[in-house]
Amino acid sequence: MEPTTTPVSATQQVKEKVTMKDIEIKGMVSAHCIIAVSIVMATIVPAVLLDDFSVYGTHLVWLYICTAGVAAVNIAIYTVLGVSPPTKKNTLSHKVTKVSKSCLYFMFSCLLFHGIIVLYGAPLLESASETFSFAVLLSTFTTLRCLCILGPNGQAWIRVFSRNGAMSIWDTSLQITTASSVIGAWLGAFPIPLDWERPWQVWPISCTLGATLGFVAGLFIAPLWIHWHRKQLTYKSK
Amino acid sequence: MKRVPVLALVLWICLLFYVGIWIFLSGFLLVKVEVNRSSSCKDELFSKHDSSHTEHFCWSEPRFKRAVILIIDALQFDFARFDPEIKDPRHFQNKLGVLSEVVASRPAHARLYPFRADPPTTTMQRIKGFTTGSLPTFVDVCSNFGTNAIQEDNLIHQLGQNGKRVVFMGDDTWENLFPNQFHRSLPFPSFIVKDLHTVDNGILQHLYSTVESSDWDVVIAHFLGVDHCGHRYGPDHQAMADKLTQMDQVIRSVIERLQNDTLLVVLGDHGMTDTGDHGGDSQKETDAALFLYSPSALFTAGQEKALQEVVPQIDLVPTLAQLLGIPIPYSNIGKVMVELFALGSPEDQSAQERRQAEALWINANQVNSYLDTYSLANKDLSPVILAHLKDTFLLAAAEYKALFGVPLAGGPEHSSRVQALIATFQQYLNQVRETCQASWARFHPLRMVAGIAVLAAACALCFITSDFADVVGASYRRLLWIPVVCGAVAGGGVALWQFVTRSEVDVLSSLGMAALVSQLSFFWNFCRRKATRVFAHNPSDLLNAAADAAQHRPALTWPSVPLVIFFLRCASLFSDSYVVAEGRVATFLLSSLAIYIPVQLNWAGRLLLLFEAQKSTPTCLPPQPSTPAASSSYKKESLTLLGCTGFLVASLYASHSFHGCRDEQGGCEPSAFLTPLSGLRDIQLRNFRYLLSVSSIIAWVCLVRRWMRHYGNMNSKSPAVLVARFGLPLVAMFVCLYWAMSSAPYEGFGNLQEVVKLALLVFPRAVYVLFGLGVAVVCWDPLMVFLKTRKEPATSLLPPTYRASTGVSLQAELQHLIPHIYQRMRKSLRAGEREGAGREDDGQPTVEAYGLGTVYSAPLLLVLALLGLVLAMLHPEGLMLSFMLLLLQACAILHMHSAATSLSTPGSRAGCFSVSWFAVLMWGLAATQFFYSTGHLPTFPSIQWNSAFVGLSEVHAGHLAPALLVTLNTFSSQILFAVSCPLLLLWPLVCESTKAGKRGRRAGEGEDREEAVMEMRLRENPDRFSTALLQLGARYLFIHGAQLLASVCAAAILRRHLMVWKIFAPKLIFEASGFAVTSVCVLLGLALVMRVDSAVSDWFKRLIPDHSR
Secondary structure: OHHHHHHHHHHHHHHHHHHHHHHHHHHHHHHHHHHHHHHHHHHHHHHHHOOOOOOOOOHHHHHHHHHHHHHHHHHHHHHHHOOOOOOOOOOHHHHHHHHHHHHHHHHHHHHHHHHHHHHOOOOOOOOHHHHHHHHHHHHHHOHHHHHHHHOOOHHHHHHHOOOOOOOOHHHHHHHHHHHHHHHHHHHHOOOOOOOOOOHHHOOOHHHHHHHHHHHHHHHHHHHHHHHHOOOOOOOOOO | OOHHHHHHHHHHHHHHHHHHHHHHHHHHOOEEEOOOOOOOOOOEOOOHHHOOOOOEOOOOOOOOOEEEEEEEOOOEHHHHOOOOOOOOOOOOOOOOHHHHHHHHHOOOOEEEEEEEOOOOOOHHHHHHHHHHOOOOOOEEEOOOOOOOOOOOOOHHHHHHHOOOOEEEEEEOHHHHHOOOOOOEEEEEOOOOOOOOOHHHHHHHHHHHHHHHOOOOOEEEEEEOHHHHHHHHHOOOOHHHHHHHHHHHHHHHHHHHHOOOOEEEEEEOOOOOOOOOOOOOOOHHHHEEEEEEEOOOOOOOOOOOOOOOOOEEHHHHHHHHHHHHOOOOOOOOOOOOOHHHHOOOOOOOHHHHHHHHHHHHHHHHHHHHHHHHHHHHHOOOOOHHHHHHHHHHHHHHHHHHHHHHOOOOOOOHHHHHHHHHHHHHHHHHHHHHHHHHHHHHOOOOHHHHHHHHHHHHHHHHHHHHHHHOHHHHHHOHHHHHHHHHHHHHHHHHHHHHHHHHHHOOOOHHHHHHHHHHHHHHHHHHHHHHHHHHOHHHHOHHHHHHHHHHHHHHHHHHOOOHHHHHHHHHHHHHOOOHHHHHOHHHHHHHHHHHHHHHHHHHHHHOOOOOOOOHHHHHOHHHOOOOOOOHHHHHHHHHHHHHHHHHHHHHHHHHHHHHHHOOOOOOOOOOOOOHHHOOHHHOOOHHHHHHHHHHHHHHHHHHHHHHHHHHHHOOOOOOOOHHHHHHHHHHHHHHHHHHHHHHHHHOOOHHHHHHHHHHHHHHHHHHHHHHHHHHHHHHHHHHOOOOOEEEEEEOOOOOOOOOOOOOOOOOOHHHHHOOOOOEOOHHHHHHHHHHOOHHHOOOOOOOEEEEEEOOOOOOHHHHHHHHHHHHHHHHHOOOHHHHHHHHHHHHHHHHHHHHHHHHHHHHOOOOOOOOOOOOHHHHHHHHHHHHHHHHHOOOOOOHHHOOHHHHHOOOOOOOOOOHHHHHHHHHHHOHHHHHHHHOOOHHHHHHHHHHHHHHHHHHHHHOOOOOOOOOOOOHHHHHOHHHHHHHHHHHHHHHHHHHHHHHHHHHHHHHHOOOOOOHHHHHHHHHHHHHHHHHHHHHHHHHHHHHHHHHHHHHHHHHHHHHHHHHO
16 A cells, blocks of 8 residues: 555655745745835925935945845745744843844844955945945845844854745745845946946946846846746755 | 866966967057167268278268148048049048148149058057157067167157257147157147147147247147047037138248248048047058148159159158158168159259159168167067068168269160169068068958957867866866867967978967867867767766756856846946046946845845844744754854944045045045155154054054964964964064065164165065065975864763863963864764774773864965065055955955855755856955046056066166066955855855854754864865855856956957057956956965865874874
């Protein structure tokens, strides 16, 4: 009996997994759409409400609004979805430690990004606030999502960014969006030396725009890629 | 070990590159030798043939006392023409109405010509052209590179010599070209292309008042508005219409103010394309307008033609010179405009013709004497043509003397002879100009394409050699000698054919043919070799081939990220902005690559940073490290990698503080370290900076010695060790003393001035001598190995221990030397004793060799340390810090490379000596980056000329030694990185020791485990060693060769670009010379390693029979 039943159950399991995955992917699509919309809104709404607002002219204002919007939406969505790893203790003090630890991680990642950006050639002293704002934006696109999905757990972060490290489709999407934001920011540095004298070549506008575009692209690529490869993607249980 | 084939292969590849560069440059860079002689009124027009008759340049009365020269930059001929039939004129048409109005109303006083410039049509080259009357080329080989000032004889110089007061206003390029030669000068900045009005309005403020005053003889006003307008908006724009209308007004106003003795010249230095650019050789760029006017009659009335013939730009020079009564500049090859000299009553035809013949005669004489001088200095003009020209001239001269040497004759026959003579002179001058143009002022598209083809094929060949180094190395007979023979035959054939048909040999074409044929033959043979798989005959070869194929699979699918980074690096050479910012681009790409390595390793699961707790979840752990010891060594390795990455990126950032500044970089401050100490006023700061340099030089020496001591290379009494012990500190000391002397202010010493001068000569020479001696000693006996033989007690059953034990020397004991034993040597000793000896160890002499593990890298490092000190001495003192940074950064890269190698290929790596593209690319980028961080820039004014006379007295230095020193100074970074290239191969093996040693010690039983044989691995596999060296050399050359190819293509494609002579061409020259220096140094580095290898072989040969007795 056994040899006949096992494959059936196996295929059933696979089917269940696939349907599970489909549902999850749909959830991800909607979540990512909301985040993308929040970025668009952060660009449009202030333009309507505020006088003399423009992405280039008052870049820092746009940057802060965008950062705050993305951060709020991210936190809200992932709290609602509950993707973050289950915790054994659910006490208040535990939650407080977790939140404070997350804040610490976030601050640390901002400083780290700031350092890396300066090492990559950003001016050290002048326009330091711009550089730091850019670091905050980049942290929002990368670290904050890590915090939301993985929690403040450094080892899990290191694990996620290895080939076999993803344990759910959220991990895979995290890989994709993080990589695309960083690559976008990296590519954004390319037009700066050119002598076109466009308003968006001023530091750090091209980099922030590159990071944002990369992030949005990552948001759309991630579900598509997962959908495309859903047969190959097998996640080990935690 | 195949030494000669490897070196020959690399040398052949280098030669192919050289041929490619040479062919390309001969088509792209037009070289002319400047003749630094100037004409004067006393120059005799008749040469020695006829000393009775003396006439001078300035023998005739000048036609005009004064001249106003208005230069309207980029005044295309179409802008100046007025065509009333155009109904709907475009913005640039029909705006300069004044010219045609004046021409129509006063035909004897004014004329408008198309005025054809020679390429390159850039402003500076054009100003040179219409003041010297010569064809300026990019590289005017002249005595002084450091300044832009024109060295050749020119109009401005002649005007000054003959007491004319020249007032200049406008484009400040003139001020650079003719420093301190104007009576009065009002320069305005020309650099801001966006600014249409500053220069023009500045001129207009002063122009009219100057013209009305009498304090001048020649006024030159150079308007830039039209050119800037073209660059900014293009010609067909409202702004251009406004600008041309303004120019129209200017010309009108000037004409109103002219007096009778004054000549007005309005000219455009070049034209512009439909997009407003210029620089190339299309007709729209070369055809400018020339307008001549004077209130007194200029031309014979009734002679104007409907269609004016085109006037070459340089023809203006002799014309202006003769009209103003000054000598024609010595280097002029222009032809005087004869219609301006046909003056007099229309009836007196013969007088007119006599004037014209005289003008041409003076002109032809000057051109002839210039050609004589030039052909003595340089042989680039064909002697056949020169002889022909000389004959023409002599015939015409004889005719001239016959006609005018005797008292006036008349008659129709005389008149026709004069006309024929005029025609002969004109023909002669035209021929001269055409000959020179063909040689100096034209790109040769065929040569450029051929050069690019040879270079591209050489790059491909280099790539094939690097990726199939084993195949190429194994069958070098077929892949090296046959192509070389084919190439030689083809090249010789072409040369012979040329010799037979034309009785002269064009070296370039035969060399190019040789290179191409040999490359094709290589590709052909390689494809056949690959297809037939010849190695299948021999089973062991087959095994090797299979193993190699397995190893090569990752190498063949080139890792995508280095490819992308390398592609970006090459692509950046196509943009002027990126070339200007190249120092930062290289740093950016290098740090990207550096950060990518740990990320990629983490992605592949090789980077063990997971903490102890994580080990409970083995699902995400890589499977390789099973034992805790291995795991800990992995962790250590990972931490090393991360630390080195951080250090590398930080030092890249720090290296920015040594950068110089280009003109094009606005708001850039050159590094404070670039000013020599003697230029510092503040004594405290000077002392502090000096101490900084001295401490970094000490650190340099100490680090190198410490490394050698750590690996046991400082024990023996061999001469190389003595160099490391005493030579290195001595060189450092002399360098410090030299710096102290050179930074001392001269005044402060009074009587000691002579001593200081002597010291400035002696110390650098001592450094050179010590360096030469050191290198010679290292080449003569490169082994830095200390050998110790010891008789074990015969009854001992213990296996021989290989620890550093008593009796080495007191010093060695004190310094905790770690001995490295060459275990295989023991085996070979046994083998030498024949099979009868069995397995017993008893009675065997045990040999301990110290420093054998770094037998290859130690001499290399020693030479590098010496070389680095010498190169640092050629730089300003402050840059020693940069050199220190270079050492540390190179060390970080090497450690990253070895850590990444051992992390990504765990387990055994014996026999796999392939150096990854990552490491080679980082090495190449670092060489570029340190070119900038040693304060250099790819521009000619930024060459550090001070280094030319370090240790040389300026009087009798000659040319060779200063040129060598400047080359060493300029390309010091390329030299250091190229010579140290073999370290990339050696370093992972050197780093192996610490790990293996620790692993062994921890396991407690050192004997059975794999010993740290370090670089002896290379000796065990001599074939693989030579293959690896070949591969490494080819890869490094490929990185630089592809950059060179990109630079060459950029220069060829963008040869019409505005910035080609300012940015791309200098960059190309620096890249090409950098490649030449790099390739030579790569060869030297490889040769040094091979010399060590041969010495090691000899050493073993001596050792083994000695002990087996």
